[in-house]
Amino acid sequence: MNVKSNNKRKTQSDIKKYFKKIKNTTELTESNDQIESAQIEQDQIEQDQIVYSSNNLIPTWNCTICGIDLGTHNPRQFCGKYYCKMVNSLIIPGYKKKSFKIGTWNKELGLQLYNYKNIDEKKEIVRDETKYKNFLKIIKKFDILCFQEDVIPNPNLTLGKLIKGAESISHKLEWVKSNEIYNPTGTVPTYLANSIYTSELFAGGINNLKSNTKLISFPGIETRSVVVYCTPINEKIPFSMVIANTHLSGGRYEDELVLKEILFGSYINYKYLEVKKIIELNPDIITGDFNAKFLNPDYPELINKINAHRDDILKKINNNLGELETDLKLNHTQQLQWEDWIWITRIDLLLKANGYTNAYTTNDILDTNSFLGACDVIYYKTNIFNQIGKATIINNPVVMEYNDNQYIPVLSDHFPIQVELEINKKYLDSLDSLDSLDLLKK
Numbered sequence: 001m002n003v004k005s006n007n008k009r010k011t012q013s014d015i016k017k018y019f020k021k022i023k024n025t026t027e028l029t030e031s032n033d034q035i036e037s038a039q040i041e042q043d044q045i046e047q048d049q050i051v052y053s054s055n056n057l058i059p060t061w062n063c064t065i066c067g068i069d070l071g072t073h074n075p076r077q078f079c080g081k082y083y084c085k086m087v088n089s090l091i092i093p094g095y096k097k098k099s100f101k102i103g104t105w106n107k108e109l110g111l112q113l114y115n116y117k118n119i120d121e122k123k124e125i126v127r128d129e130t131k132y133k134n135f136l137k138i139i140k141k142f143d144i145l146c147f148q149e150d151v152i153p154n155p156n157l158t159l160g161k162l163i164k165g166a167e168s169i170s171h172k173l174e175w176v177k178s179n180e181i182y183n184p185t186g187t188v189p190t191y192l193a194n195s196i197y198t199s200e201l202f203a204g205g206i207n208n209l210k211s212n213t214k215l216i217s218f219p220g221i222e223t224r225s226v227v228v229y230c231t232p233i234n235e236k237i238p239f240s241m242v243i244a245n246t247h248l249s250g251g252r253y254e255d256e257l258v259l260k261e262i263l264f265g266s267y268i269n270y271k272y273l274e275v276k277k278i279i280e281l282n283p284d285i286i287t288g289d290f291n292a293k294f295l296n297p298d299y300p301e302l303i304n305k306i307n308a309h310r311d312d313i314l315k316k317i318n319n320n321l322g323e324l325e326t327d328l329k330l331n332h333t334q335q336l337q338w339e340d341w342i343w344i345t346r347i348d349l350l351l352k353a354n355g356y357t358n359a360y361t362t363n364d365i366l367d368t369n370s371f372l373g374a375c376d377v378i379y380y381k382t383n384i385f386n387q388i389g390k391a392t393i394i395n396n397p398v399v400m401e402y403n404d405n406q407y408i409p410v411l412s413d414h415f416p417i418q419v420e421l422e423i424n425k426k427y428l429d430s431l432d433s434l435d436s437l438d439l440l441k442k
Contacts (some may be wrong), residue, residue: 144199
């Protein structure tokens with residue numbers, strides 16, 4: 001056998017052993033974190049929940065107002081009790097608008113709202129009131145606002161005119177600054193969360209925080225969650241739309257994990273599987289940070305940055321291999337797998353095949369985050385909603401400044417995205433529930 005070929009086989013064998021060891025260690029750590037997160041979910045958050053893994057789905061739905069169990073189907077009406085119909089009519093009296101403005105925003109835990117100051121030689125964290133006022137001005141522009149990277153525990157039941165309708169726990173926070181702000185004593189662990197805030201018109205039982213949390217868990221990767229909220233449309237129609245808000249796997253840490261799996265030959269597109277689980281819940285609107293970019297071939301700066309990100313991870317992996325002294329590179333198949341992970345293309349096709357469309361194209365919005373590219377999304381069912389106008393970014397310079405060809409976070413490292421939707425008249429005409437309208441008038 002050729003000596004050079006034999007050395008190459010040995011190197012590949014060593015690499016596989018290295019990655020197998022890394023993968024096993026990661027799975028053990030992630031498994032412990034998932035168990036701990038699930039336990040705290042049960043002990044600290046009193047809420048009905050759906051917990052599913054890759055193999056099972058156990059749904060429980062509740063009436064938005066009174067909380068009665070509606071069984072294992074998606075609610076498109078309230079439970080039918082007179083009390084709930086009465087409360088629903090009281091929540092939204094005189095609401096004549098046919099449309100609503102919904103948004104998604106990765107708020108980065110609100111970390112940018114705080115400044116570090118040294119007072120009497122002691123470091124203190126002080127909220128920047130000017131930034132906070134700008135933050136609340138943005139809030140006013142929405143009827144429904146879905147946050148990612150919110151925090152639990154979070155005392156804010158209201159933000160300006162918006163009321164927290166639902167929240168979901170994701171995974172424990174280890175960020176130094178977040179713990180300094182939200183857990184300074186070290187006694188109350190903080191957790192990353194997804195939340196949904198609405199105006200009173202969409203509150204569905206004001207200050208009712210009875211939320212539906214879905215935990216998405218796959219071996220070897222951080223547990224993610226989806227928060228689902230059922231809200232009334234208007235006072236004349238006993239119809240509820242279901243909103244799902246999530247933060248998919250990905251980001252600098254999980255990108256490295258997946259790239260190792262690509263090199264190891266065990267690639268899994270966790271984000272794609274997570275979206276499949278969300279679609280099974282049959283929400284009418286899906287929002288969130290997908291941690292994957294819309295590919296725009298006319299945006300070379302983005303493509304160059306993605307390639308540089310890939311090369312930085314490969315360099316880090318090479319350095320960690322140490323004595324193996326090999327220069328790992330992606331072959332053609334591995335490069336396609338990386339592109340499947342980093343771009344949103346296959347996920348977008350999956351959602352469109354299931355009746356959803358994205359609220360914007362890359363011609364409308366180039367960037368939604370400081371890393372360049374568009375990863376924050378609002379998908380809606382085209383048979384239920386009509387979109388009014390184009391989706392927009394809210395207050396660009398207030399949220400992030402653009403200097404020297406890069407975005408500098410001011411309020412967050414993501415922009416808030418907003419779109420205006422209205423219910424499709426043909427869909428309303430097709431609802432069997434229209435027959436019950438006379439009951440509401442009694």
